[in-house]
Amino acid sequence: MSALTEDELWSLHQASINNGDFRVLKLATNNVTGIYDYEEQKPYWLLSEFPSNTWHIEIKDNSKTFTRTIDWSAVSFADNSLLTDQKHIPLLNAFKYWITATDNPRENGGKFKKGVSVNFSIQLITALINAILIHGESIQLAKLHFSALSEDFLMSLMVRLGSLGTLNGLYDYNNKVRETLLKHISIISDNEAEEFKEKYPFCARTLLPEEMPLGLSVTQRVKACCWLNSIGYYQGEVKSKKSKTGISIRNHHQGNSAILHNFIYDGQIIPVNNKGISTFEELKLNEKVEDKEFKSIPCTEDITGEMSETLIENYISALKLLNTVNGRDDTSQYFPTIMTSITCSRIREHVKLKKKGRFKTLPPQLVFNLIKNCYEFIQEYQESIFSSVQSVLAEGLTKSTGKNSNKDFFQHKSPKHDPNIPSTERGAWTNTGALLLICDKLQNLGVDRLSIPGTEEDVFEKRRNNKSLFDLYNVLIGSIQTLTGVIMAKRIDELITLKPHHNLSPNIDPTSEKGKKTEYELVASLKKSGSGGEHGKNSSIARPIPRSFALIIWKLEQFNQGLIKANLTKSSLSLFNNIDPVKLKIGQVNVRSYNSHLNAVCDYFELPVVIFGNDEHRRYYVRQHQLRRFFAMVFFWSKGFDGLDTLRWMLGHTDLEHLYRYITESETGAVLNGIKASYIIDAMDKNKLDNMQELVEKLAERYGVNNANISLSTITDATDDYEDTSEYKTIPHIEELKKQEKLESQVLELLEDGIISLEPEFFTIEQDGQKVNDFSLTLQINEIG
Structure with a gap:
């Protein structure tokens, strides 16, 4: 064969x-x-036996491991019978086969899914199973099992999902929380509520309407918080290696969504990992200590509740895997045609779906200035920061392991001791001896301590005044992350999984004689690629990287290798790593710490702020999704900022058309359309494109408004005064941004539907005796009249 x-x-x-x-x-x-070798009752990721009442799942995907426990016996019905009781075995088996179908290649086009996709599919199917269980009484699920499933029931679930999202569409979460709270606050007396408010006055503060999804009055809110406190909502069970029971209790004044979720759905659903469920602003007892100076300007479109078309399609695919149970002898059956009409187009008849969850475009000049600041900071301080940090960590290790050292050197004297405040012995060293290890250049810059607690007054101003070594390290790593994100245009998962060293090809010092003559590439794992199945693996790709930036990466790798050799790490390292200021060790970043480094950069260089409702100031905090988009955006904005030829040179492309092909191959059509929409909106104000009047007419026709009501002005003038001073002369209001975003979304719809298009036309001109590649952008109206 x-x-x-x-x-x-x-x-x-x-x-x-x-x-x-x-x-x-x-x-x-x-x-x-090997697709016919797949065992439906024993996929590689199911560690338990198929008939078991508790499933333990472990899915590996490259360096990631996803674990999950499904407790089938946790579900009970109105008659107090359990899902695992003998009479419900056909229904239970149907649920089980539904989940194992996620990785069955015979049900997935002959392909083995990658681990991350298997985990995602199981997550979607679990949510659908729980939705059926929650709403099951309306179809007598406990009595009739799947024979009661109907097209109307499933369509109703999908429409709710499309209009309200997973949490409220499938789980009806906000309504159930409100009902639960109103039911239980009756046991809280006025005196109890008053005492509670005196202790936690923050819970009675004034809130914006959008911060009150539960719709509670101040009195109801205080009583609700008081009752929640009585059930442990403000204390969280946290795993602790030091605790004999493995559990320790800590204050959780933001609220613990897991406790509330489990309280509401206990016995009704398969228990799920509810870490992704955010807490309610209404139910917080104090302000959360953030790692950033301001709240963020949302980086995604603010369309409350609406689901993206892509996610709905994923849910539909997960739902239709249920078809695999029909025809089996040991499962509950349903009429096979009930899913025929469950389609995206049918759902769109009832609810408006987002085309795609889209990240907002950053003002181009903001990013250009950020690149400049990051690059200059790295060039000036990279070596000083790395050498000082390594010296401090090495001396700290010696102090904690030396013969005369106190075994409690890195431990706190009391469990009540603030972890940000050092013990007496440690404080003496960090305040004196440790500072002697910091190079003169940084001390002259202002460094006079290792770290600054987030709770300290004027902490962000002190960090900008260069008072802390570790905070300067965070800015340095964030700056390198920013440049990598812009220049290499990679996904955040691809950047987080870069190795601590040997990421460059060839792996030689760029300052060496050979290195000065070498063209470099950055090697990375390509997400959403490679093979699936038990031994699935992502493909590796190499992309050109400017030599000057290859040197930055090389120095970072040398620093990482020094840490590993000196045993100064608390875990395996990645290329970008995070300092633990308490243990004085370094470990690899995750998404949260990666973003924390980006936050440090945005606050240090004081990125612009925008005024929201109630005169609240919010700052631009960049995310990798936006920097990745910026890579492609440079092409379209280059006519205004002269950045295209530099980008071409940095990436090693021979001409503009080659660069354009590379951009369009690197970015999806959806991303490019979003960038084109952003460019068109700015071009409206600057009159940089022809056919503007035709565009106005098309917008008026599309949205049923008068031509005169369409304003072509934007907030360009407000954002253009972000000049060399690195400050906004005018702080725009959020309403101005929202108007621009709405118009941008409307133009995006025209692009996605093919009614308009924006494409470059390349040409060559002779300038000062030399041939120069250039291009012009043409707005085409493809459907007029």
């Missing part, structure tokens, strides 16, 4: 069809793909 040629395989395929006998073709297919 393994020696079959392509022609022989096609002959076998045709013969199988002619004879109606596919046994040999099945063997040939399985020899190459």
Whole structure:
């Protein structure tokens, strides 16, 4: 079989069809793909036996491991019977086969899914199972099982999902929380509520309407918080290696969504990992200590509740995997045609779906100035910061392991001790000896301590005044992350998983004689690529990187290698790493700490702020999704900022058309359309494109408004005064941004529907005796009248 040629395989395929006998073709297919070896009751990621009442799942995908426990016995019905009772086994088996179908190649186009996709599919199916259980009484699920499933029932769930999102559409979470609170606050007396408010006055503060999804009055809110406190909502169970029971209790004044979620749904659903459920602003007892100076300007479109078309399609695909249970002897059955009409187009008849969850475009000049600041900071301080940090950590290790050291050197004397305040012995060293290890250049800059607690007064101003070594390290790592994100245009998962060293190809010092003559590439794992299945692996790709930036990466790798050699790490390292200021060790970043480094950069260089409602100031905090978009955006904005030829040179492309092909291959059509929409909106104000009047007419026709009511002005003038002074002369109001975003979204719809298009036209001109590649952008109206 393994020696079959392509022609022989096609002959076998045709013969199988002619004879109606596919046994040999099945063997040939399985020899190459292994899809018929898949065991429905024992996929590689299911550690338990199929009939078990508790499933333990472990899915590995490259360096990530996803673990999950499904406790089938946790579900009970109105008659107090359990899902695992004998009479419900057909329903239970249907749920189980539904989940194992997620990785069955015979149900997924002959492909083995990657681990991350399997985990995502199980998450979607679990949510759908729980929705069926929550709303099951309306179809007598406990009595009739799946025979009661109907098209109307499933369509109703999907419409709710499309309009309200997973949490409220499938779980009806906000309504259930409100009902639960109103039911239980009756046991809280006025005196109890008053005492509670005196202790936690923050819970009675004035809130904006959008911060009150539960719709509670101040009195109801105080009583609700008082009752929640009585059930442990403000204390969280946290795993602790030091605790004999493995559990320790800590204050959780922001609220613990897991406790509330479990209280509401106990017995009704399969218990789920509810870490992604945010807490309610209404139910907080104090202000959260943030790692950033201001609240963030939202970086995604603010369309409350609405689901993206892509996510709805994922849910529909997950729902239709339920078809695999029909025809089995040991499962509950339903009428097979009930899902025929469950389609995205049908759902769109009832609810408006977002085309795609889209990240907002950053003002281009903001990013250009950020790149400049980050690059200059790295050039000036990279070596000083790395050498000082390594010296401090090495001396700290010696102090904690030396013969005369106190074993409690890195431990706190009392469990009540603030972890940000050092013990006496440690404080003496960090306040004196440790500072002697910081190089003169940084001390002259202002460094006079290792770190500054987030609770300290004027902490961000002190960090900008360079008072803390570790905070300067965070700015340095954040700056390198920013430049990597812009220049290499990678996904955040791809950046987080970069190795601590040997990311450059070739792996030689860029300052060496050979290195000065070498063209460098950055090697990374490409997410959403490679093979799936038990031994799935992402593909590795190499992309050109400017030599000057290759040197920055090289120095970072040398620093990492020094840390590893000196045993100064608390875990395995990645390229970008995070300092633990308490343990004085370094560990690899995750998404949270990666973003924390970006926050440090945005606060240090004081990125612009915008005024929100109630005169609240919020800052631009960049995220990798936006920097990745910026890479492609440079092409379209380059006509205004002259950045295109520099980008071409940095990436090693020979000409502009080559660069454009690379951009369009690197970015999806959806991303490019978003960038084009942003460019068109700015071009309206600057009159940089022809056919503007035709665009106005098309917008008026599309949205049923008068031409005169469409304003072509934007907040460009407000954002353009972000000049060399690195300050906004005018702070725009959020309403101005929202108007621009709305118009941008409308233009985006025209682009996605093909009604308009924006494409470059390349040409060559002679300038000062030299041939120069250039281009112009053309707005085309493809459907007029």
